[in-house]
Amino acid sequence: MKKIMFYSQHLAGIGHLVRSTEIIRGLAKHFDVYFVHGGQAVPGFRLPSEVMEIRLPGLYMEGTVLKVVDESQSLEVVQEQRKALLLQVFETIQPDCLITEGFPFSKHTLRFELIPLLKHIEASGYPTKVVCCLRDIIMTQAMSDGVRAKKQERTCKWINRYYDLILYHSDPQLQRLEENFSQVDRLNPKIFYTGYVTQSEAQLPLEDEDRLHLNQPEPSIVVSVGGGRHGYGLLRAIANLSPTLAQTIPHKIYAFTGPYLSESDLLQLQERAALSSNLVVRRFTPRLMDYLKQADLSISLGGYNTTMNVLKTGVRSLIYPSPSEDQSGEQTLRARKLEGMGLLRVLSDADLAPERMRQRILTALNQPPTNHLFDLHGAQRSALKLQQLLNGEEDNENLDRIVQVSSHPALETVGTF
Secondary structure, eight states: OOEEEEEEOOSSSSHHHHHHHHHHHHHTTTSEEEEEEOSOOOTTOOOOTTSEEEEOOOEEEETTEEEESSTTSOHHHHHHHHHHHHHHHHHHHOOSEEEEESTTTSOGGGHHHHHHHHHHHHHHOOOOEEEEEEESSOOOOOOOHHHHHHHHHHHHHHHHHHOSEEEEESOTTTOOGGGTOTTGGGOOSEEEEOOOOOOOOOSOOOOHHHHHHHTOOSOEEEEEOTTSSSOHHHHHHHHHHHHHHHTTOOOEEEEEOOTTSOHHHHHHHHHHHHTOTTEEEESOOTTHHHHHHHOSEEEEOOOHHHHHHHHHHTOOEEEOOOOOTTTHHHHHHHHHHHHHTTSOEEOOGGGGSHHHHHHHHHHHHTSOOOOOOOOOOHHHHHHHHHHHHHTTOOOOHHHHSOOOOOSSTTTOOOOOO
């Protein structure tokens, strides 16, 4: 089989890791996949067993500052180690395709290792195809028009020099690339709309705690905050409200804090849960989709993966866009669009107050489930597009066609590619 080297780096949360994992799960059915990544570890998170994992020395972002996971090492030393390791891995694998997740549209902080790799591929003469896979919305941090234009010019230069294809994980019915990348007409490689990537219901391990909770007869509410760095305010609001909700509705609340919530914040939530008969607090589960499928309501931040899980399961949803300055623009934009289509409701800071939150929850529970026609088969369509690229096939009209499916699990079909 042809070989794919897939580079992904999660810096703040776990969204990029989760989405990349679903993509490589689909790729592994058709290719030998080497997954290269180097973010903070996520206890309990598992990659597909058929994928070969290569870990780089860990990096993460704290605000706008790049930091080293192993604090005994300097950033400069780790950067050199990573750069050398990437070149070594490429030479060892000699892949038919390199995929960079996000870069060069985002994650310019990582150009210290990716530009040398791209230059090496260019100079090597290997027939390696280079592909960018990109989330629907590029980070929309506040910046002047001049700075944004300069950043986009740099992106265009890198894309046009080094890349063969852009896999854009979006459905044009909801989000088009030109909406937040104004220089899209200057990009030479084909932009292929894959549809949205959603988490699969693959044969994931069922741990004892999941088995216990998923077999409970009570109706449920699921609260989740992605990686957990920025979701404590929402978790605290729900935890404080849980005794009042226990007197009003019969729902069990399953709150997942994410692996990066601080130990002190986790302890406070666990102490609250110990006093609340209707609240369960956990860091992480690989079976989040199972909880959402049987839930009556999801309350969460508005990251790509969580939002797509909501659309896939059809669960009622309240979205609180991340309070993180570097993520709020992306999450608010996506959530407001979906709210305008009647597919979810957006929470504001004011809604975290106890009585406001109680009313929002009760109102949401009385809403009917939603349906939509977005394409949620981004992982499968990405794999098929890469087969086409690496086999030298002509573009297939059926592949480029948007597969329109309902979000209701009973009605969803993969469609004909």
